[in-house]
Amino acid sequence: MHEEVQIQTDYITLGQFIKLLNILDSGGMVKAFIQDVGAVVNGELEHRRGRKLYPEDIIEIEEFGSYIVKKEA
Template sequence: MASEEIEIRTDYITLGQFLKLANVVESGGMVKLFLSESPVFVNETQDQRRGKKLYPGDSISIPEVGTYTVIKKNV
């Protein structure tokens, strides 16, 4: 499965914001529930903290959902 690139315009994005941006969850209120029920791997390490900072180049893998890479949009 190919990795989908998610563009950010800031230096970093939190895992909670990322899940909304990548359309994994519909709203911020769903993030905590999603993280408590679904394993999320950041750079191959499981992480359930919605405040976890993700930087360009980070890889996020969610089994049965997809694999994503954070990239920086040059403005």
């Protein structure tokens, strides 16, 4: 099951999303993590911090879990 992550905007970038999860300590760590490890977005490996994530996108982050983006009502 995916953990729901609520956003208030129409989209969020992958870098902002990982920072929002508080799984890494700093923006620099997020940047390095995305470049080195990446994240799986809707089944595709992604290494761009600026990748836009929209509601219902599924993000899998190695060793941290699986998440789904939801828009706050």
